[in-house]
Amino acid sequence: MRALRWHGKHDIRCDTVPDPAIEHGRDAIVKVTSCAICGSDLHLYDGLMPTMERGDILGHEFMGEVVEVGGENRALKVGDRVVVPFTIICGECDQCRRGNFSVCERTNRNKDKADKVFGHATAGLFGYSHLTGGYAGGQAEYVRVPFADATHVRIPDGLTDEQVLFLGDIxxxxxxxxxxxxxxxxxxxxxxxxxxxxxxxxxxxxxxxxxxxxxxxxxxxxxxxxxxxxxxxxxxxxxxxxxxxxxxxxxxxxxxxxxxxxxxxxxxxxxxxxxxxxxxxxxxxxxxxxxxxxxxxxxxxxxxxxxxxxxxxxxxxxxxxxxxxxxxxxxxGQTHVNRWTDDLLRRIQEGQIDPSFVITHTVALEDGPGMYKTFRDKQDGCIKVVLKP
Missing domain, CATH: 3.40.50.720 (NAD(P)-binding Rossmann-like Domain)
Structure with a gap:
């Protein structure tokens, strides 16, 4: 598959990489239909976040269609259309039960490293350094979503990608x-x-x-x-x-x-x-x-x-x-995405707000590396970039 990867400061490339595979029973594989470049991705582009490694797949704002589910995942099925929150949640730990999803106690697989830096680890995040788990991000054709039975927002029929994509973050x-x-x-x-x-x-x-x-x-x-x-x-x-x-x-x-x-x-x-x-x-x-x-x-x-x-x-x-x-x-704090999404999805459906108003540029995934610079430098009236794998 094709994916945007970090190769160093100001060096983002669209590379061919192996397709993701199910690694745990609660996983799902999502075929990405839309993803976006977020302002916090620019911190990676500018080399300001530690523990990035060359070849890391970027992106934490994405959505698509479920194409495979793990054996323990009873919440999703092939064909479901989902937005994937940038915060990976287990749904079961003490913090998740309190609705404090961005500090989930179980999903940061580099907990020891994050404990040393922050005192306590935060949740795992997609595409956002090895302090937050080192998970491959969503600026790609396919993504493995860990804890996917909890980490998803199911999207009903009748709404476009552009209307709901930003439920995953902004x-x-x-x-x-x-x-x-x-x-x-x-x-x-x-x-x-x-x-x-x-x-x-x-x-x-x-x-x-x-x-x-x-x-x-x-x-x-x-x-x-x-x-x-x-x-x-x-x-x-x-x-x-x-x-x-x-x-x-x-x-x-x-x-x-x-x-x-x-x-x-x-x-x-x-x-x-x-x-x-x-x-x-x-x-x-x-x-x-x-x-x-x-x-x-x-x-x-x-x-x-x-x-x-x-x-x-x-x-x-x-x-x-x-x-x-x-x-x-x-x-x-980072956003407790799933605390808010039911209400916000309802507001979109009722026409109270259409989040697509913020989109100024829609391009192919292959054009993503150049759009990082356009977005960072605020060129061409760029406010929000959507990528289409």
Whole structure:
């Protein structure tokens, strides 16, 4: 089969590799009909995530048709159409029973390695380094899905791939980001980053009843897409984020702040962003947390910071004293995908939202390596790429 593989920083290739096979009774083999490049895949492209190995198959946002099932898998049958969440879950451990699926206790097959780095291992993830299990990803023609009897979302007839593909990651990620804010009807929600997760966060905040939603970015196409949803936008290249947020909130600051950027904040005009780039270049810091600092500063006292943006390692100069004294609540983590998918699938079916609005590019799998650069550099109006194996 053909698959996109990581061969090093900025080196993604479409290679021919062996077809996957059933390895455990709970497995399934899925023929991929659609997959996507996610913003967190760019951390791999840019060489920012440790424990990647040459030849690793990428991709954690995919869906398709079940073509083979293991002998112990009673939940799926050949011909089922499924979206596969990026978090691999057993459905049986203590964390899964609590709905904390992204920290499943059983699916990270490199648990010992992850325990040393994080204190406790998180769930296994598709196509996302050997700290998260080293599982082959879904930017391929076929994928072995471990624990497939739990790790799936069955898709009913009548919905296109484009409508449901993002149930595997960015839609529940944006939804969880907003849900963690516990939005009240009087709340202003400010969202840093108008990429795919930021767009889903904005629409989710509106569906959950926010008074106003403000989206902060500098890419014209992203800001235009956010405005189409009804959000107010701030272009940080041409406006002061702090001044505009004060103006829009009567000087009080937003009650709820969402960091949909994470470890690669691309701000060039502030001292702290220059500081981060220097420290990152000499390997004294792994992440660039400009957005996190700014959120702590502008958030209204007793407010909430929700962080779906991925961070990978060590941060510096975080104003934790301000966060403590303002009484801010931090909520963060990888997405508990299966906690949200039943409700979100219903909302798609009822026409409350069509997540396909975010797609700007659809290409063949073989064109994927070039699209990584297009997506990373925000060229050609690129906001979200769908690949068709």
């Amino acid at each position: 839609f529940p990620t944006g939804w969880q980001a907003a849900a963690q804010c516990e939005i009240e009807p009087t709340d202003t929600v400010a969202i840093w980053g108008a990429g795919p997760v930021g767009q889903m966060s904005a629409r989710s905040a509106m569906l959950l009843g926010a008074k106003q939603v403000i989206v902060i970015d500098h890419v014209p196409e992203r800001l235009a897409m956010a405005r189409e949803s009804g959000a107010i936008t701030i272009d940080f290249d041409n406006e002061s984020v702090l001044d505009r947020l004060k103006e829009l909130t009567g000087g009080k600051g937003p009650e709820k702040c969402i960091d949909a950027v994470g470890m690669e904040a691309h701000v060039t005009r502030s001292f702290d962003s220059v500081y981060d780039r220097v420290k990152q270049a000499v390997m004294l810091e792994t992440d660039r947390p400009h957005v996190l600092r700014e959120m702590i500063y502008v958030c209204r006292p007793a407010g909430t910071l929700s962080i779906p943006g991925v961070y990978g390692g060590l941060l510096d100069k975080i104003p934790f004293g301000a966060a403590m004294n303002k009484g801010l609540t931090f909520r963060m």
